[in-house]
Amino acid sequence: MKRTTRVGIVTSGGDCQGLNAAIRGIGKALLHDLDSVEIFGMRDGYRGLIDNDYQYMEAKDFSGILTEGGTILGTSRQRYIPGKAIVDEDGNDLMPAMLDTYNRLNLDCLVVMGGNGTQKSAKLLMDAGMNVVTLPKTIDNDIYGTDTTFGFQSAVDIASNVIDYIHSTASSHGRIFLVELMGRDAGWLTLHAGIGSGADVILLPEIPYDFDKIVEGIERRRKSGRNFSIIAVAEGAVSITDQQLSEEERRRAREQLGHSTISYRLASELEKALGQEARVTVPGHYQRGGPPCPYDRVLATRFGAAAARLIRDRQYGCMVGIQKGEIVAVPLADAASQTKFLPVDHPLIQTGRDIGIFFGD
Numbered sequence: 001m002k003r004t005t006r007v008g009i010v011t012s013g014g015d016c017q018g019l020n021a022a023i024r025g026i027g028k029a030l031l032h033d034l035d036s037v038e039i040f041g042m043r044d045g046y047r048g049l050i051d052n053d054y055q056y057m058e059a060k061d062f063s064g065i066l067t068e069g070g071t072i073l074g075t076s077r078q079r080y081i082p083g084k085a086i087v088d089e090d091g092n093d094l095m096p097a098m099l100d101t102y103n104r105l106n107l108d109c110l111v112v113m114g115g116n117g118t119q120k121s122a123k124l125l126m127d128a129g130m131n132v133v134t135l136p137k138t139i140d141n142d143i144y145g146t147d148t149t150f151g152f153q154s155a156v157d158i159a160s161n162v163i164d165y166i167h168s169t170a171s172s173h174g175r176i177f178l179v180e181l182m183g184r185d186a187g188w189l190t191l192h193a194g195i196g197s198g199a200d201v202i203l204l205p206e207i208p209y210d211f212d213k214i215v216e217g218i219e220r221r222r223k224s225g226r227n228f229s230i231i232a233v234a235e236g237a238v239s240i241t242d243q244q245l246s247e248e249e250r251r252r253a254r255e256q257l258g259h260s261t262i263s264y265r266l267a268s269e270l271e272k273a274l275g276q277e278a279r280v281t282v283p284g285h286y287q288r289g290g291p292p293c294p295y296d297r298v299l300a301t302r303f304g305a306a307a308a309r310l311i312r313d314r315q316y317g318c319m320v321g322i323q324k325g326e327i328v329a330v331p332l333a334d335a336a337s338q339t340k341f342l343p344v345d346h347p348l349i350q351t352g353r354d355i356g357i358f359f360g361d
């Protein structure tokens with residue numbers, strides 16, 4: 001008798017561009033590769049797995065979604081206690097409910113697409129006995145074991161475009177502009193967008209900034225006839241004086257001064273120190289929205305097709321990644337073991353320094 005392979009798909013955590021391209025890649029490749037397969041899409045990420053809420057997916061569901069932003073399955077964030085459990089509001093462990101859905105559907109494998117946090121929580125699913133294959137998706141590009149993630153390049157394109165547009169208005173008014181970019185505690189997105197759009201100063205979480213040196217840098221630009229400056233600020237950027245504080249302490253200190261984010265605080269300090277108008281632009285979730293760029297469509301399709309191959313070969317417990325242009329299967333235990341921060345000696349930071357971009361240190 002023909003054996004049917006049963007696969008669940010989950011998109012978890014913050015969305016990004018390329019999720020639908022990856023869903024399409026998995027679905028099409030599974031249907032193409034295997035004689036008999038049944039695919040179940042969990043609604044709203046782990047929430048669907050917890051609540052036994054899913055949709056049966058057929059060939060037609062994987063068509064026409066390559067260029068669509070977001071995720072057709074929906075997503076959600078769950079409370080995750082690092083290395084220990086996924087819990088509800090009251091701290092109850094949700095693993096039994098997830099195992100129950102997995103067993104009830106008699107799944108051979110669950111494909112989980114997620115960012116840095118989801119790789120870690122997916123390892124808990126694996127430890128609980130589920131067969132898991134994960135895909136690295138996030139605009140933050142902070143997942144260990146892969147050179148890049150899908151969503152990242154699309155967000156770089158959008159963030160660069162924002163800074164491109166800010167250039168003309170900054171120059172017309174002779175203002176300092178701070179463009180605050182996402183990326184959580186990693187500076188990949190800000191570094192790439194900053195270099196790609198010619199920012200004058202780039203502030204990254206990995207390189208704590210010295211405020212006085214930023215002032216000196218902008219003054220130097222003014223003396224050389226440049227009346228405006230553009231600063232690409234990572235949302236997780238931190239000053240050398242604040243780096244000892246916890247994230248919560250930094251947030252509280254900022255809010256006491258009436259500043260919602262690091263860029264607003266810096267803008268007000270720079271206005272005072274330099275007597276020049278400063279403005280803040282925060283593109284926020286715009287960076288995560290809309291269609292994936294063609295690079296991400298290709299990457300997500302490659303990742304999806306690779307996940308299907310792993311399932312066909314029953315090679316579970318790994319994350320599909322890309323290293324030096326080659327698709328690889330990284331043990332999930334490795335991928336979940338750490339966060340991929342930007343190394344301070346990264347060649348792109350050196351390139352920035354070579355062309356006179358200032359990193360605030």
Ligand code: F6P
Nearest residue numbers: 014115138139140182183184288
């Ligand atoms: O991890 C992706 C990301 O967009 C980060 O860059 C950002 O800090 C965070 O998610 C925002 O989270 P939320 O969508 O829950 O506001």
